[in-house]
Amino acid sequence: MNTDQNNHTTPPARLLDDEAVGKTVQVVRVMGDGAFRQRLLEMGFVRGARVTVLKNAPLQDPVEYMIMGAHISLRHSEAAQIEVTDKDADICDMEDAYNGIVETEVAGANPLADDVLRVVLIGNPNCGKTSLFNQVTGAKEKVGNYGGVTVDSKEGWFSIGGRRVQLVDLPGTYSLTEYSPEEMYVRTYIRDNHPDAILNIVDAGNLERNLYLTTQVMDMNIPMVIALNMWDELEKSGDKLDVEMLSRLLGARMVPLTAYNGRGVKEVLQATMEAIDESEQETRHHNVNYGTLIEDCLKELGAMCPTLDRYTVLKIIENDQHAIDLLDSQDNAQQVKKTAMEMRGRIERDFNDDIVSIITDLKYGFVRGALAEVMKPNPDRNTGETKPGYSLDRLMTNRWLALPILLVLMWLMFEATFTLGAYPQGWIESGIGWIGEWIGKALPDGILRDLIVDGIIGGVGGVLVFLPQILILFFFISLLEDSGYMARAAFIVDRIMHRVGLHGKSFIPYLIGFGCGVPAIMATRTLENRRDRLVTILTVPFMSCSARLPAYLLLVAAFFTANQGLILMSIYLIGILVAAITAIIMSKTFLKHDKTQFVMELPPYRKPTARNATIHMWSKGKQYLQKMATIILAASIIVWALGYFPRHEGQTPQEQIENSYMGQMGKAIEPAVAPLGFNWQMGVSVLTGAAAKEIVVSTMGVLYTGESDATEESASLKEKLQTATKPNGEHVFDPIVAYSFMLFILLYFPCIAALAAIKREAGTKWMIFEIFYTTGVAWLVSFIFYQVARMI
Amino acid sequence: MTTSAIIQTIVVLGIVAVALVYVLKRVIKMTRGKGNDCGCGCGKDCQCKNRPGKEF
Numbered sequence: 001m002n003t004d005q006n007n008h009t010t011p012p013a014r015l016l017d018d019e020a021v022g023k024t025v026q027v028v029r030v031m032g033d034g035a036f037r038q039r040l041l042e043m044g045f046v047r048g049a050r051v052t053v054l055k056n057a058p059l060q061d062p063v064e065y066m067i068m069g070a071h072i073s074l075r076h077s078e079a080a081q082i083e084v085t086d087k088d089a090d091i092c093d094m095e096d097a098y099n100g101i102v103e104t105e106v107a108g109a110n111p112l113a114d115d116v117l118r119v120v121l122i123g124n125p126n127c128g129k130t131s132l133f134n135q136v137t138g139a140k141e142k143v144g145n146y147g148g149v150t151v152d153s154k155e156g157w158f159s160i161g162g163r164r165v166q167l168v169d170l171p172g173t174y175s176l177t178e179y180s181p182e183e184m185y186v187r188t189y190i191r192d193n194h195p196d197a198i199l200n201i202v203d204a205g206n207l208e209r210n211l212y213l214t215t216q217v218m219d220m221n222i223p224m225v226i227a228l229n230m231w232d233e234l235e236k237s238g239d240k241l242d243v244e245m246l247s248r249l250l251g252a253r254m255v256p257l258t259a260y261n262g263r264g265v266k267e268v269l270q271a272t273m274e275a276i277d278e279s280e281q282e283t284r285h286h287n288v289n290y291g292t293l294i295e296d297c298l299k300e301l302g303a304m305c306p307t308l309d310r311y312t313v314l315k316i317i318e319n320d321q322h323a324i325d326l327l328d329s330q331d332n333a334q335q336v337k338k339t340a341m342e343m344r345g346r347i348e349r350d351f352n353d354d355i356v357s358i359i360t361d362l363k364y365g366f367v368r369g370a371l372a373e374v375m376k377p378n379p380d381r382n383t384g385e386t387k388p389g390y391s392l393d394r395l396m397t398n399r400w401l402a403l404p405i406l407l408v409l410m411w412l413m414f415e416a417t418f419t420l421g422a423y424p425q426g427w428i429e430s431g432i433g434w435i436g437e438w439i440g441k442a443l444p445d446g447i448l449r450d451l452i453v454d455g456i457i458g459g460v461g462g463v464l465v466f467l468p469q470i471l472i473l474f475f476f477i478s479l480l481e482d483s484g485y486m487a488r489a490a491f492i493v494d495r496i497m498h499r500v501g502l503h504g505k506s507f508i509p510y511l512i513g514f515g516c517g518v519p520a521i522m523a524t525r526t527l528e529n530r531r532d533r534l535v536t537i538l539t540v541p542f543m544s545c546s547a548r549l550p551a552y553l554l555l556v557a558a559f560f561t562a563n564q565g566l567i568l569m570s571i572y573l574i575g576i577l578v579a580a581i582t583a584i585i586m587s588k589t590f591l592k593h594d595k596t597q598f599v600m601e602l603p604p605y606r607k608p609t610a611r612n613a614t615i616h617m618w619s620k621g622k623q624y625l626q627k628m629a630t631i632i633l634a635a636s637i638i639v640w641a642l643g644y645f646p647r648h649e650g651q652t653p654q655e656q657i658e659n660s661y662m663g664q665m666g667k668a669i670e671p672a673v674a675p676l677g678f679n680w681q682m683g684v685s686v687l688t689g690a691a692a693k694e695i696v697v698s699t700m701g702v703l704y705t706g707e708s709d710a711t712e713e714s715a716s717l718k719e720k721l722q723t724a725t726k727p728n729g730e731h732v733f734d735p736i737v738a739y740s741f742m743l744f745i746l747l748y749f750p751c752i753a754a755l756a757a758i759k760r761e762a763g764t765k766w767m768i769f770e771i772f773y774t775t776g777v778a779w780l781v782s783f784i785f786y787q788v789a790r791m792i
Numbered sequence: 793m794t795t796s797a798i799i800q801t802i803v804v805l806g807i808v809a810v811a812l813v814y815v816l817k818r819v820i821k822m823t824r825g826k827g828n829d830c831g832c833g834c835g836k837d838c839q840c841k842n843r844p845g846k847e848f
Contacts, residue, residue, distance in 0.1 A: 160848040631815065634818075638812055641808040641811075752819055
């Protein structure tokens with residue numbers, strides 16, 4: 001038995017990693033130092049917190065734990081850094097640290113000095129900030145049932161009582177320390193932009209963990225309103241919360257909210273306006289009482305730097321470098337630093353622990369103490385293994401079934417995209433064919449008719465027909481994301497990610513990359529380590545974005561009669577495989593680094609809503625149509641013009657297009673693409689696809705429409721590709737050529753927007769590297785596939 | 793060349809010129825990473841300050 005500083009006797013500590021599944025233990029301490037330790041503390045791994053080992057991932061690593069009602073995934077190596085003891089052992093419990101609050105006078109603000117008011121949304125990841133943002137501003141920003149969806153600030157507007165308010169959605173964060181880019185982003189944003197109020201969104205079903213961030217915001221002395229989101233789930237759980245009393249205790253208005261259906265939104269906004277109006281007068285702010293010693297230190301140091309708020313003063317005592325940097329403008333900076341250092345030493349000696357753990361323990365102690373007064377948990381409440389959705393989770397993450405289920409779900413999604421999408425696609429195709437024919441007959445022969453029929457209808461129409469498939473695919477992705485399964489997929493494949501040298505968090509950018517590479521590259525901002533970020537940024541373009549989908553759909557439908565879903569899925573899987581191989585090579589050579597640790601929160605399973613899935617699908621569809629009407633239309637016109645001029649009298653359409661500017665360009669690059677089985681039209685298509693990947697299809701639409709004779713004008717692009725022949729009479733396309741072409745489109749360099757994002761996030765050098773690397777890989781993979789397949 | 797053919801040619805060349813300028817502007821804008829909400833090229837400026845937002 002050991003005895004701690006408060007004379008608690010504890011059995012010898014063990015490591016969390018050694019605990020068997022199903023066991024509940026108590027945290028003694030988190031070993032190590034730095035960002036990962038801080039993150040674990042913030043997520044609730046503080047002294048006295050109870051942790052239950054729920055299950056191992058299918059590949060035995062990582063392990064799912066439950067702490068403070070949240071499900072957390074930790075790798076074995078990371079769990080081995082947490083010392084635990086028996087759940088009933090008498091160790092210094094966090095409630096011992098509850099000292100209530102202290103009040104501080106804050107001078108009145110002048111919120112109406114600006115033309116508009118600014119309110120910022122903050123909260124833990126996946127607590128519903130963006131859902132509220134969309135409800136309030138009418139925006140359609142992406143939401144998902146996993147953390148890390150928002151990585152940048154998003155601004156929107158609303159009006160209330162005749163006043164115009166700017167609402168800013170910030171990335172989700174567990175705390176306001178300095179350990180990860182998103183934490184720093186939120187902290188710097190609040191410091192530099194002086195919002196008129198903070199709208200703090202907390203998950204009402206997980207108050208203990210969510211209120212930790214609240215304790216930090218309280219110290220910033222900015223008017224705050226707390227929205228208790230997912231109130232419906234709290235009501236369903238049967239837990240009773242005294243909102244009035246908790247509100248009085250924290251000194252902030254609290255309003256129940258169910259953001260996804262808009263219940264309570266108006267009340268939250270009204271409360272926010274009241275808080276802003278109130279801040280005009282001198283007000284008393286509530287702060288966590290850290291006990292006599294720390295409070296005395298805060299008072300003494302606060303008097304030495306009167307311009308800084310309590311939050312910053314506390315951070316200076318905690319030796320936070322960014323807070324210390326703020327002292328540089330002060331004359332007494334050296335004296336403040338010296339005093340802070342002495343105070344830190346005194347506090348650490350008194351508590352016999354390091355300052356970060358002490359402050360985190362005290363904050364959690366405050367939260368626990370406050371909740372003990374206001375929360376009555378339902379004794380019959382379902383927790384852990386009896387929680388709704390858990391039996392489904394056992395199946396989804398089963399050791400033997402998890403990976404097959406993941407693959408079957410992917411296959412189902414792609415198969416449904418094909419089979420369900422085929423009907424509306426046929427209608428659109430007929431419609432476009434009819435319009436083309438009608439215009440062809442209505443207009444006299446001439447250049448204008450050729451532009452409209454061959455350039456615009458042939459180019460844009462060729463891409464437009466795939467709209468139903470795009471909508472169906474995103475509907476399925478939205479269902480998987482909203483249900484919480486995507487985060488489980490990250491849990492299932494984490495070990496594989498770890499093996500290839502990738503950070504587990506890279507899974508989120510990869511996931512977003514299936515939609516569009518640009519937000520995916522931006523999502524790498526959640527990665528703390530620059531080398532992790534670089535490897536992820538450089539491999540994200542191998543995730544097949546939705547812009548490439550029309551090309552696959554066209555080629556698979558045209559040249560593969562059976563197993564179309566499987567063929568499409570194989571393309572996506574090859575993208576993932578190439579990304580993995582690239583990551584292994586990079587992390588073992590020029591981007592070599594130690595394995596970074598990773599802690600991930602697994603969101604609860606939720607029933608996906610038709611509204612959310614439809615919004616997601618509609619927003620993708622709108623984006624697709626907007627691209628049709630702008631960049632793809634313009635590019636089709638240019639491609640048509642390059643294929644139309646110069647005109648030569650007496651030539652067949654085939655000869656005309658071969659002697660056009662586009663034909664000359666294509667012939668010039670043909671030697672480079674011929675070993676891959678491509679003709680010059682395909683070479684030109686991939687070249688024009690640099691602007692946006694859909695242009696690959698629209699270019700083929702224009703080039704192959706030009707080739708057709710009058711009777712074939714109404715034939716679809718698919719039929720034209722099937723019948724396209726070389727001068728020697730052989731078919732241009734067969735399944736091998738089509739697959740080789742799909743591989744090239746999958747892997748070759750990202751579109752200009754994605755390259756710009758790489759330049760912005762990683763620098764010009766890496767952007768240039770990416771252009772050559774991806775194109776080189778694409779050429780090599782297509783070459784090997786084509787040559788080997790031809791030999792077989 | 794008939795008058796109609798001349799007019800058609802002028803119209804078509806005008807359309808091609810507009811398309812060319814549009815694509816070049818878009819490419820320059822995208823290369824500089826400016827303009828759009830996510831830079832994906834959808835052309836939608838989601839953060840436009842003139843967007844009215846909702847009334848409560």
